[in-house]
Amino acid sequence: MKICATAMLVSCVWAAWPNVSLAQTAPRVENAALFVAEHLDVLSIPSSIYTRRRPGANTLKDYGFVQFEKADGGVRSVDQEKQRLFGIRIVEDNGGIKVLCIQDEALNEGSFISQNTVEVKLGRDGLFHGTGRVSQSDQCPPYQH
Numbered sequence: 001m002k003i004c005a006t007a008m009l010v011s012c013v014w015a016a017w018p019n020v021s022l023a024q025t026a027p028r029v030e031n032a033a034l035f036v037a038e039h040l041d042v043l044s045i046p047s048s049i050y051t052r053r054r055p056g057a058n059t060l061k062d063y064g065f066v067q068f069e070k071a072d073g074g075v076r077s078v079d080q081e082k083q084r085l086f087g088i089r090i091v092e093d094n095g096g097i098k099v100l101c102i103q104d105e106a107l108n109e110g111s112f113i114s115q116n117t118v119e120v121k122l123g124r125d126g127l128f129h130g131t132g133r134v135s136q137s138d139q140c141p142p143y144q145h
Contacts, residue, residue, distance in 0.1 A: 033074040044130035091139040096122040101140030
């Protein structure tokens with residue numbers, strides 16, 4: 001009796017278990033990009049935000065980028081004033097160290113647009129900080145004017 005109940009329980013759990021290799025591959029990449037976007041010390045990487053830095057403001061959320069949408073295998077956000085767009089894709093993932101493709105663009109009449117590859121590392125404070133190392137990636141060609 002115990003064997004039948006155990007076998008039935010195992011078969012029910014097995015049937016309900018999602019196929020991780022197929023069901024989770026694409027969403028995990030976008031979810032990781034969203035996690036990095038929400039925990040990125042944006043002042044530690046080259047970006048247009050640095051010129052507008054404020055004490056105590058370090059993340060994209062602190063600078064008005066509060067809602068992200070999935071785009072191009074990553075995420076992007078437009079600030080609340082609809083003046084700037086910031087996009088993040090992970091082009092290399094080594095756990096706590098990631099190489100990101102950063103898109104930084106002025107949406108108003110400005111002509112600023114930038115796409116760069118930067119390396120970030122997860123810090124003890126829970127934020128990803130730029131390491132200062134910039135690598136090149138075919139998945140993130142620099143923007144050509």
